[in-house]
Amino acid sequence: MATSSGVGGLLGFLESKKNLAGCACGVAGVGLALTGAASAWWPVVVAGLYGAGALIAPPERAAAPVFDPNAELDVLRADFGLLREYLAGVDLPSAAGDRLTELMGFYEALLDPGWVAEVLVADPESVYAVSRAVRQDVPECVDTYNRTRWWARLTPGGESPERQLERQLDLLFEEAERLTADLREAEAGRQQSHTNYLQERGRS
Numbered sequence: 001m002a003t004s005s006g007v008g009g010l011l012g013f014l015e016s017k018k019n020l021a022g023c024a025c026g027v028a029g030v031g032l033a034l035t036g037a038a039s040a041w042w043p044v045v046v047a048g049l050y051g052a053g054a055l056i057a058p059p060e061r062a063a064a065p066v067f068d069p070n071a072e073l074d075v076l077r078a079d080f081g082l083l084r085e086y087l088a089g090v091d092l093p094s095a096a097g098d099r100l101t102e103l104m105g106f107y108e109a110l111l112d113p114g115w116v117a118e119v120l121v122a123d124p125e126s127v128y129a130v131s132r133a134v135r136q137d138v139p140e141c142v143d144t145y146n147r148t149r150w151w152a153r154l155t156p157g158g159e160s161p162e163r164q165l166e167r168q169l170d171l172l173f174e175e176a177e178r179l180t181a182d183l184r185e186a187e188a189g190r191q192q193s194h195t196n197y198l199q200e201r202g203r204s
Contacts, residue, residue, distance in 0.1 A: 093162045099169040106176040141168045
């Protein structure tokens with residue numbers, strides 16, 4: 001492993017901009033030596049020119065990391081599966097349960113592999129919104145309902161935990177509808193842009 005690493009490092013240096021620039025200047029020094037301009041000091045001239053070339057060469061630029069946006073969706077799908085397992089073991093009132101089923105259907109349709117997921121992954125803000133809902137909003141709503149329902153038995157009065165949960169799920173459902181509408185509008189905009197492109201190409 002160490003030998004392989006050393007060879008790789010040597011090859012990397014030989015192909016570096018600094019070494020190539022130094023070699024170019026060193027070749028110029030050899031040319032001066034052949035013409036007699038450097039006389040007996042030609043090794044020093046060649047070495048000096050090599051060093052100067054290496055110093056003035058631009059530094060190597062590290063390649064920017066490339067991220068796979070689909071990898072985030074794969075992780076999010078796995079988390080969505082965990083959420084479904086959690087919800088399957090939770091007892092909810094019928095109205096809230098029906099609303100939650102609709103909401104989960106929205107998220108499932110967005111995350112299902114296919115062209116819809118491709119539209120989703122093209123918009124990082126939408127991916128974040130779905131991620132926040134799946135990983136935070138939905139489980140927090142349900143967990144808070146379960147805890148609040150227990151306390152409500154001891155201190156009845158005020159708005160019921162069931163009603164609070166329904167309101168929260170309604171808000172999340174409205175957010176999911178807006179997100180879907182935005183994605184649909186973005187896809188329609190891309191289609192129109194392609195139509196415009198084809199029209200312009202036809203004119204030219």
